[in-house]
Amino acid sequence: MSINHIRPWRNIERRKSRQIMVGNVPVGGDAPIAVQTMTNTLTTDVSATVAQVQAAAEAGADLVRISVPDEASSKALKEIVAESSVPIIADIHFHYKRGIEAAEAGAACLRINPGNIGSEERVAEVIRAAKDHNCSIRIGVNAGSLEKHLLEKYGEPCPDAMVESGLDHIRILQDHDFHNYKISVKASDVFMSAAAYMKLAEATDAPIHLGITEAGGFVSGTIKSAIGLGQLLWMGIGDTLRVSLSADPVEEIKVGFEILKSLGLRHRGINIISCPSCARQGFDVIKTVEALEQRLAHIHTPMSLSIIGCVVNGPGEALMTDVGFTGGGAGAGMVYLAGKASHKMNNDQMVDHIVQEVEKKAAMLNAAAETSD
DSSP states (O other): OOSSSSSGOOOOOOOOOOEEETTEEEESSTTEEEEEEOOSSSSHHHHHHHHHHHHHTTTTTSSSEOOOOOOOHHHHHHHHHHHHHOOOEEEEEEEEEHHHHHHHOSSSSSEEEETTTTOHHHHHHHEEEETTTTTTEEEEEGGGGOOHHHHHSSSSHHHHHHHHHHHHHHHHHHHHHHHEEEEEEEOHHHHHHHHHHHHHHOOOOOOEEETTTOOHHHHHHHHHHHHHEEEEHHHOOEEEEEEESOOOOOHHHHHHHHHHTTTTTTOOOEHHHHHHHTTTTOOHHHHHHHHHHTTTTTTOEEEEEEESSSSTHHHHTTTSSSEEEEOOOTTEEEEEEEEEEEEEEEEEGHHHHHHHHHHHHHHHHHHHHHOOO
């Protein structure tokens, strides 16, 4: 936990979990919360899948999951792994042999679903393959595919059933002396997911992967994920996360980082603080923010930028940001640097000028970081 003595109400005490390795990415313990997504191309289309993996990596993805539904996909996976700059997680359902093949193909992690992977004997074969190839495992419990005996016991999908499913499979892994695992208990229902994760966090010290599964389209899925994952992260629960959206995988990465940035848990790129705009605005706030989001997408250095339409809140917000712009009158506004009013700038030149100031500040921060290293 990073202690904020000046503003203690910002402190989040993360749950203490064991640390495992997913390829070269540490997960759990005091490692940064990893952000991942999943490709939606045909795995057998190697070039398209590699391109999507690379796009996700450039957006900041620490891990990328790929579906392995058949033997042809297992063969393609080997080529994809060889070309990927980030560890690949193989998504395994229904056929345990796909898990064995994925481990042999170089996957860094196998995601197995307790509800459809098969008998304990088949799981044991997957475990052996994971051990032989230094591969981690994620136990991926899903409310929509729970084991039949649990549905009979509980009558319907519920947090208790999901956690019991996960703990049953933890026992199998531990019985086979396998400890390089993490676990998730996902549902499309925010309440069910949150309740299951809170119960799970008390029952195991394994790293926890967060997600609201099948959350929906970009807007609705982002909101559900922000509510569900946000409250869990605020409670200190979660070591990796995926925002599941019916959208481009790159958007999942962007939303994931925005959730982490909003809680001060991880920072990447520009955190833009902007007003919703109103009749007092001295410039077109909405179009300006849209332009700046596109123009500053290449900046990975953690920074804050305030874009406020008028002087009601503009100066106050600018005090807390690296670069700021507050709308004024006569077609111009005030530029703030490091929280202090610096100089005026015409509205028609402001976007180009703000980009220059942000790039200059990013270069300074990067140089300082290199010097300290």
